[in-house]
Amino acid sequence: MIDLEKIVASRRGFMGLAGAGGAALAFGAGSAEAAKVRTSARILILGAGAGGAAIANRLSERLEGAQITVLDGRPQHWYQPGFTLIAAGLRKADYSISSTTQWLPRGITYINEFAAEIDPEANRVVTTGGQRIDYDYMIVATGLVLDWEAIEGFDLSMVGPETGISAHYASPEMAEKSWHALDKFTDEGGIGLFGRPATEMKCAGAPLKITFLAEDIATRKGNRNKVELIYNSQADNLFGVPVVDHRVRQLFDDRDITYRWKHVLKAVDAGAKTATFATPDGDVTSDYDFINVIPPQRAPQVVRESGLSWADKWTDQGWIEVDQSTLRHLRYANIFGIGDINGVPKGKTAASVKWHQPVVEDHLVSEIAGRAGTKTFEGYTSCPLITRIGRAMLIEFDYKNHLVPSFPGVIAPLEELWISWLMKEVALKATYNAMLRGRA
Numbered sequence: 001m002i003d004l005e006k007i008v009a010s011r012r013g014f015m016g017l018a019g020a021g022g023a024a025l026a027f028g029a030g031s032a033e034a035a036k037v038r039t040s041a042r043i044l045i046l047g048a049g050a051g052g053a054a055i056a057n058r059l060s061e062r063l064e065g066a067q068i069t070v071l072d073g074r075p076q077h078w079y080q081p082g083f084t085l086i087a088a089g090l091r092k093a094d095y096s097i098s099s100t101t102q103w104l105p106r107g108i109t110y111i112n113e114f115a116a117e118i119d120p121e122a123n124r125v126v127t128t129g130g131q132r133i134d135y136d137y138m139i140v141a142t143g144l145v146l147d148w149e150a151i152e153g154f155d156l157s158m159v160g161p162e163t164g165i166s167a168h169y170a171s172p173e174m175a176e177k178s179w180h181a182l183d184k185f186t187d188e189g190g191i192g193l194f195g196r197p198a199t200e201m202k203c204a205g206a207p208l209k210i211t212f213l214a215e216d217i218a219t220r221k222g223n224r225n226k227v228e229l230i231y232n233s234q235a236d237n238l239f240g241v242p243v244v245d246h247r248v249r250q251l252f253d254d255r256d257i258t259y260r261w262k263h264v265l266k267a268v269d270a271g272a273k274t275a276t277f278a279t280p281d282g283d284v285t286s287d288y289d290f291i292n293v294i295p296p297q298r299a300p301q302v303v304r305e306s307g308l309s310w311a312d313k314w315t316d317q318g319w320i321e322v323d324q325s326t327l328r329h330l331r332y333a334n335i336f337g338i339g340d341i342n343g344v345p346k347g348k349t350a351a352s353v354k355w356h357q358p359v360v361e362d363h364l365v366s367e368i369a370g371r372a373g374t375k376t377f378e379g380y381t382s383c384p385l386i387t388r389i390g391r392a393m394l395i396e397f398d399y400k401n402h403l404v405p406s407f408p409g410v411i412a413p414l415e416e417l418w419i420s421w422l423m424k425e426v427a428l429k430a431t432y433n434a435m436l437r438g439r440a
């Protein structure tokens with residue numbers, strides 16, 4: 001029997017349950033509870049996605065008189081955890097779309113442009129429209145870019161039912177087109193190819209989720225015997241956390257989903273319906289009727305050219321050189337990173353962004369107040385790993401690959417549960433929205 005009160009009372013998890021009225025529950029100490037600090041500091045936030053919007057709200061609650069500027073050229077805010085639901089035909093594209101400005105607090109300056117140049121030596125950023133912005137503190141929250149061009153022969157215009165190509169990472173609209181491709185494939189049958197890139201990636205569980213969902217949808221249609229599903233792993237495991245890897249293998253075996261090790265997608269021939277994978281033994285070309293393309297992922301070019309990236313790690317990806325506990329830049333003490341852009345060993349999920357917030361807020365506000373911050377990020381990463389419609393495993397872990405369940409004794413992380421599904425399908429969005437407002 002699930003103890004909902006215990007779940008609701010938990011202060012730890014990213015995912016609260018939406019209340020009857022649909023309101024999100026906020027966890028953790030609300031920033032509004034802390035005393036305001038007076039300052040005239042100029043704070044620049046690059047990006048108004050999950051991390052940027054949330055920290056803008058938190059800082060505007062904590063600081064009085066600060067000049068906070070948020071830069072983001074995308075007028076739409078995308079709720080990306082919803083892309084999986086859209087790609088499985090459970091939601092329409094508009095489920096994940098809102099406006100960027102609706103999440104930003106009053107009293108800040110929002111510039112609807114991207115950063116085009118970042119000069120951390122001069123404490124200056126130039127926008128795509130040529131505006132120069134000088135800052136005292138900067139928070140980099142640009143997220144990452146999807147390197148579609150790295151897949152030879154592939155173009156996003158190919159996505160859809162006619163080609164059998166799916167690319168649900170790209171955007172809400174592409175996730176919906178991806179659903180039409182999956183719908184046709186699970187009607188007609190054939191070979192379906194899935195997999196993940198060899199770079200770091202956001203939500204490393206998402207390639208597995210879409211594979212599980214494809215299997216489930218084919219089964220529900222009575223067409224399971226018409227489809228062959230092959231998952232291409234970039235490594236020799238299905239998930240980086242060993243105990244989770246073991247469990248996912250077990251489920252793939254039970255459901256007759258084949259997997260291949262060290263197969264990294266490098267080219268798609270949409271005419272011939274073949275995909276080529278780089279492997280340690282040379283290229284392997286496979287036929288497909290359906291393919292889910294998830295490309296390599298990197299820091300945006302402007303960040304890679306800024307001098308903020310690690311020089312000796314992830315050199316082809318450009319994640320920024322922050323301390324993994326404080327998220328403060330290791331060479332520029334007035335710069336912090338939030339979200340996917342951070343060069344830390346774990347944590348490219350919205351759930352991690354939630355735990356980046358209090359750390360960056362604490363160190364930045366403390367410094368302004370003349371104290372030292374004390375909060376640390378321990379690598380919290382969470383992935384409600386959908387295994388079929390109506391079932392998920394609520395996987396939460398840290399830098400040490402320890403499982404850190406939010407609801408110990410209540411929700412078993414490695415069991416396929418309806419409550420874990422509910423968290424992904426219903427509660428996650430409400431909690432994400434609360435986070436954007438700085439309240440979770």
Ligand SMILES: Cc1cc2nc3c(=O)[nH]c(=O)nc-3n(C[C@H](O)[C@H](O)[C@H](O)COP(=O)(O)OP(=O)(O)OC[C@H]3O[C@@H](n4cnc5c(N)ncnc54)[C@H](O)[C@@H]3O)c2cc1C
Pocket residue numbers: 046047048049050051052071072073074079080081082083084113114115116141142143144168169202203206300302338339340341348349350351352353382383384
């Ligand atoms: C298919 C899919 C499923 C996912 N599922 C889950 C899940 O179940 N659970 C979970 O926790 N997470 C999930 N995630 C991951 C989650 O969405 C991201 O980790 C999270 O959004 C990261 O937040 P962010 O602020 O770093 O980046 P984003 O939210 O991507 O925001 C980055 C913002 O920066 C802006 N930007 C980019 N370049 C610049 C620039 N040069 N100047 C200014 N602004 C710039 C962008 O326009 C964007 O608005 C999923 C992601 C995908 C794609």
